[in-house]
Amino acid sequence: MAFRFRQFSCEDAQSTLRIGTDSMLLGSWANPGKAKKILDIGTGCGVLALMMAQKSESMIDAIDIDQPSVLEAQNNFLSSPWPLRIKAMHCSLETFSSETKETYCFIISNPPYFANSLKSPSARINHTRHDEGLSLPELAVIVSRLLAADGCFATILPPGPMEKFQLVCAENGLFPFRSLDIFPKPASPKKRVLTEFTKKKITHIESQALVILDTSGKFTPEYLALTKCFHNF
Numbered sequence: 001m002a003f004r005f006r007q008f009s010c011e012d013a014q015s016t017l018r019i020g021t022d023s024m025l026l027g028s029w030a031n032p033g034k035a036k037k038i039l040d041i042g043t044g045c046g047v048l049a050l051m052m053a054q055k056s057e058s059m060i061d062a063i064d065i066d067q068p069s070v071l072e073a074q075n076n077f078l079s080s081p082w083p084l085r086i087k088a089m090h091c092s093l094e095t096f097s098s099e100t101k102e103t104y105c106f107i108i109s110n111p112p113y114f115a116n117s118l119k120s121p122s123a124r125i126n127h128t129r130h131d132e133g134l135s136l137p138e139l140a141v142i143v144s145r146l147l148a149a150d151g152c153f154a155t156i157l158p159p160g161p162m163e164k165f166q167l168v169c170a171e172n173g174l175f176p177f178r179s180l181d182i183f184p185k186p187a188s189p190k191k192r193v194l195t196e197f198t199k200k201k202i203t204h205i206e207s208q209a210l211v212i213l214d215t216s217g218k219f220t221p222e223y224l225a226l227t228k229c230f231h232n233f
Contacts, residue, residue, distance in 0.1 A: 007054050042093075111136065177196060
């Protein structure tokens with residue numbers, strides 16, 4: 001069954017990772033602005049590329065190492081209102097970066113981050129969810145190479161991996177300028193951190209926090225406001 005957003009639908013049954021809260025948060029929060037070229041790294045079923053298409057007038061390249069995911073993304077793009085602006089490609093980030101001459105105004109990724117942890121019986125899921133195929137340091141190096149001088153890179157990670165990733169990004173000339181801490185409930189620990197990076201180092205980082213559910217288990221007004229352009233509530 002398709003996941004229905006306000007302006008498009010997205011099938012995810014064939015992709016290695018299903019549409020979830022992380023994608024909804026990142027796609028809703030990320031700000032492509034007036035970017036002319038966008039790259040979605042690890043597109044899966046293509047949901048982030050579709051969300052960026054809704055939020056911009058950009059041409060979007062979406063890459064993934066998993067062929068069934070790319071085929072599903074292609075079908076999702078073709079059935080969307082923006083089939084001429086989004087292109088899905090089956091390739092690794094390493095191969096793509098070595099062959100392309102493009103730089104991108106905006107790059108978005110919901111990357112693999114599990115390392116040395118319990119794996120799934122599915123090799124496809126392991127390759128997508130764990131960092132065995134693409135480590136976070138490798139991601140930082142390649143994003144720095146592909147990002148335009150005035151571009152922006154948006155991603156989401158758990159707090160621990162994000163702290164380490166920010167250090168690696170700094171070594172590669174990528175610096176945070178905006179972040180959002182995610183708390184599932186008011187009394188729960190921080191679960192995710194969303195961050196946008198640029199190549200310009202700034203002294204003041206715009207940092208905010210968001211709680212997804214209130215004490216009664218309902219979506220908070222802040223979460224509803226963030227996702228209102230996509231969620232069908």
